[in-house]
Amino acid sequence: MIEIEDIECIQQVRSGNTGAFAVIVNRYKDTVFNIVYKIIGDRQHAEEVTQDVFIKVFQSLNKFREESKFSTWLYSVTYNTTISATRKMKNKPLSFKDNQADFGDDELLYELDEVSKEEKLQCLERVLKQLPVEDTLLITLYYMEDQPIVGVAEITGLSQSNVKIRLHRIRKYMNFEINKLLLER
Amino acid sequence: MSENDKKLRELFKQLPTEGPSMGFDDRLMRKIAKLADAKERKKKASRVIFIAVGIIGGLASLTGLIWFLFNYYGIELNISKPSWATLEFELPKIEFPSMLVILAIAVLLLLSADMLIRRHRFSKREKEKHANLL
Numbered sequence: 363m364i365e366i367e368d369i370e371c372i373q374q375v376r377s378g379n380t381g382a383f384a385v386i387v388n389r390y391k392d393t394v395f396n397i398v399y400k401i402i403g404d405r406q407h408a409e410e411v412t413q414d415v416f417i418k419v420f421q422s423l424n425k426f427r428e429e430s431k432f433s434t435w436l437y438s439v440t441y442n443t444t445i446s447a448t449r450k451m452k453n454k455p456l457s458f459k460d461n462q463a464d465f466g467d468d469e470l471l472y473e474l475d476e477v478s479k480e481e482k483l484q485c486l487e488r489v490l491k492q493l494p495v496e497d498t499l500l501i502t503l504y505y506m507e508d509q510p511i512v513g514v515a516e517i518t519g520l521s522q523s524n525v526k527i528r529l530h531r532i533r534k535y536m537n538f539e540i541n542k543l544l545l546e547r
Numbered sequence: 548m549s550e551n552d553k554k555l556r557e558l559f560k561q562l563p564t565e566g567p568s569m570g571f572d573d574r575l576m577r578k579i580a581k582l583a584d585a586k587e588r589k590k591k592a593s594r595v596i597f598i599a600v601g602i603i604g605g606l607a608s609l610t611g612l613i614w615f616l617f618n619y620y621g622i623e624l625n626i627s628k629p630s631w632a633t634l635e636f637e638l639p640k641i642e643f644p645s646m647l648v649i650l651a652i653a654v655l656l657l658l659s660a661d662m663l664i665r666r667h668r669f670s671k672r673e674k675e676k677h678a679n680l681l
Contacts, residue, residue: 380580383576383579387572392564392567395565395567405568408567409567409568412567417582420583421582482558505559533552533555
């Protein structure tokens, strides 16, 4: 089966064929849901936010200038919608405060190979839950969705150097916390 | 990419992925269809307003043009008002170049034809859209 390009679907939707939007939904629903779910942590709420993301995308398709990839633009809408949704939740900080950012220079030097896969993933998920919203989004986009620094910068509206600094800081925090969890075992 | 970075990336890749529940697509597409309908209705309403404004504007400009031409060329209509009390009246004597009348009628006909063509093309496009959705 020939896969229709994103841009072709968008053009069809713009010309009035609403049905073509189903292709976009089907293609990206899991990715968007995954990103949102990592932050929100509640399935039902994550589904609502995912739905909001697609509705916003549909309503502002005319604003998509085709200068970047559609997926980048979609991630950017996901990023902003998720941050707005979590602002209402108020149980998670949006980003690290400067005085919280000193975690030493820990490398992920724990004996990773000796730890079972389940344990590693449990540690990672626990640490991800502790991260502030914006940082979880940054790290998820970078590691899970394989977005390059340029892509993450475009999605988040931050400068490339800022993204690099923040990723470095998040990595340091994660290494520190994962090492701590593994030592506590 | 550092070793540390690689390890972290590998770990992230092993995280279980989740998907929305069954029926998510249907629910979402129903909402999208509703939104599209509302948008179309709004578009239709603004088109009707646009056409109405166009017709009124066209008629006003036509009247204005005729009035201007009459004034510019000093054309006068020899119309005497009927006397309602006695029900006596005279038939008006109209004197102006037939060229002007033809011109005004031609403009009016062109405006009407344009409106009809636009309406026909719009309904044709709507039918095509509906067929595409099905």
